[in-house]
Amino acid sequence: MNYLTIALFLAATLAVSPVMAADHASHGQTGAVASATAPVDREKVWKEILAKPSLAVSADFDEKGRLWLAAMRGQHIYVSYSDDRGVTQSAPVKVNAEPENFLGDGENRPKIIVRKGMIYLSYTQGLAKPMSGDIRFSRSTDGGKSFSAPITVNDNREIISHRFDSMAVNGKGYVYIAWLDKREQSAAEKKGEKYNGSAVYYAMSDDGGISFRRNIKIADHVCECCRTAMAVDTDDYPVVTWRHIYDTNIRDHALVKLDGKMAPVRLSHENWNIAACPHHGPSLSIASDGIYHAAWFSNAPERHGLFYARSTDQGKTFSSSLNFGNFEAQPAHPYVLSLGSRVYLVWKEFDGESTGIFGMRSGDGGKSWSAPAKLASTSDVSDWPLLIGENNRAYLSWNTKIEGYRLIEIDAEIK
């Protein structure tokens, strides 16, 4: 393998503006909305959005400490690896041989998980109509030398919104993908009825990703364009969280374990009443001791900013939420990672001149936290921050237009 391949690959190809708010989704596509949106050439605008380059880079470590990266460039997803914490990267390998359009703006990004020699990828393909997409999946069984032809996971094939995928792989190698799905809304519209929001669906593969079983609905009436999050519990069942719509427009979060028994519970209680989608979804990590750690954003008048809560009873109940981040600095896009009883949070802030990634750490399973510390900054556009863990070390994974891709060990930065 050629090690000398340009580390600049990501920096150069992804050095572009992420399109904030570029897919403030297909909210309330009722007849009234359809006619109201008629004046603009929506399909043209949509195509322009799909053509915009994406700064999104996703990362994972394999068991040997090799860093794997997935990024969207043009009409292909590329996977590369690094054995020196991202400083130099292997020649990127094309995932999809046939060109496709991707959603790589806002909270969209490719997902990559590397386990036991397998590389799993999920992403959202952009379709012809505005705000439409399909959930796609590909895998590599030969250590990233080649990837399977992507398959479409959603079994509803209307040109509607199937977007905002999240993925998890459990100890048995079962692959789970959850996403937001507008099929109910589409069916209602055909009958001249209204349907509030999207539904959230999932599908699982018990053959390592060769095929997926039928799609199963998790819940109706969820917020249309916020990322979903998934993590695997210690009993190997996946747990999903998303921004739900309670009542007419209370957009707080819900969570459920996909064990066939649990009903969704309400994770957050800010009572954010908003007739819009904030484009700001939750994050979830489940520790080896079984504690659930969740982080999210709200802009409710009474309780706003970033929040963290933990559950010691498999998500049935959550602790009262911890409000963190500087609300005067646009705190955004929190991400949580647990490594045993150590828990990490990172998020974005903006001070008027530059964007900073802040982090804080808990050594006792999320009961108490360090003061926030600035881990990195940039003075132009950037991707959302992610956390990945390797050999008991937590890293911030972050791509920026100016500096390119960075991997920063967090314990070295937080005193």
Added chain:
Amino acid sequence: MKRFGILSVLCLAVWSFALAPAIAAQDIKPFVRGSYQQIISARQGKPFIVNFWSLTCNYCVVELAMLKKLIKKYPKLDLVLVSTDTQEEEKDISANLAKFSLGKAEAWVFADSFTERLRFEVDKKWQGELPRTYFYSANVGARRAMPVQAISGKLEYKEVEQWVKQQYAIQ
């Protein structure tokens, strides 16, 4: 092109909104650092509404239809529309506003890809959710009584109408 845009705005001012929907393209000003302060300074003491919207936000487009109704009934309403799209989409933005007879409203478009920077000048507490609307009340005495109200999400006609009636002292 520019002259044509200015002309069309003038025409609209003359003909008012009760007439046929505007068809001409209007000037969309580039919204950069300092633009928000410029919008506010130009209106000291007067009531106005600043609405942030995007072509890709369906709630926003529904809201524009509501604003069309409102401005038709209350042509005095000083409405500033800021699109968070890019300058490349200027034609689509302009066409959209024209279709909603919002050609008289002062129109801007984000002209900096580092949108955090623009949002920060508007409001440190705004994370980019759309639509986002700011209501600037008229001065009562030397100060604004209810200085600025910020609302995220689609607004209802009635609540905006109530504010307009109060601010413009319309019975």
